[in-house]
Amino acid sequence: MKTWQCVKQCGACCYLAPAERPFLEEYLDPDQLALYHALVGADGWCVHYQKVDRTCGIYETRPEFCRVNTTVVQEVYGEDPQDLDRWAIHCCTDHIDSVYGPESPEMLRFKQANL
Ligand code: SF4
Ligand code: SF4
Numbered sequence: 001m002k003t004w005q006c007v008k009q010c011g012a013c014c015y016l017a018p019a020e021r022p023f024l025e026e027y028l029d030p031d032q033l034a035l036y037h038a039l040v041g042a043d044g045w046c047v048h049y050q051k052v053d054r055t056c057g058i059y060e061t062r063p064e065f066c067r068v069n070t071t072v073v074q075e076v077y078g079e080d081p082q083d084l085d086r087w088a089i090h091c092c093t094d095h096i097d098s099v100y101g102p103e104s105p106e107m108l109r110f111k112q113a114n115l
Contacts, residue, residue, distance in 0.1 A: 004068070004088035005113045010106050011054040012095035013066075017044030020098055027077050028065060035063055089114050 016039055018024060028036055041047045048057040056062055064072055068088050070081035079087045092110055100106040 002085065002089075002114050004085045004092070006068070006092070007106075007109050007113050009054050010092075010096065010110065011049060011051075012099040012106065013092065014046045014049040014056065015044055015095070015099045016040045016046050020044070020095075032063070032065055032076070036065065039063075 016036065018037070018040065024033060024036060039046045039048065041049075045051070046056075048062070049055075050057050056066070065076050068084070070084055073079045073084050073087060074081045077087070092114070093107075096104065096107045096110055
């Protein structure tokens, strides 16, 4: 298993439409859940997602649940921090598959970097 790497020009995890995340209530506390819903734009993308360059407009102050580190993996998502790479690669693959498709250039670039 490689070390997880986010790839540029993706942004699939910033598509927040709740229908795509049916288990939000299971891992976000009420405050986090309210914040999550406040971020969802009319088209399902995060209101802070910058589509022109596929980046986060509030990167330095983005919510905890947007971050990938051992503390967040354990405290927010209830996963073993030692499984961070496996967990993050699985999440990214799911999001990229759902947003761009299994044969998309985004998936290809992600797999080249992570699998
Ligand atoms: S889905 Fe994964 S690779 Fe794509 S932007 Fe989000 S963290 Fe990065
Ligand atoms: S706050 Fe930033 S990282 Fe989090 S979903 Fe929105 S655009 Fe993506």
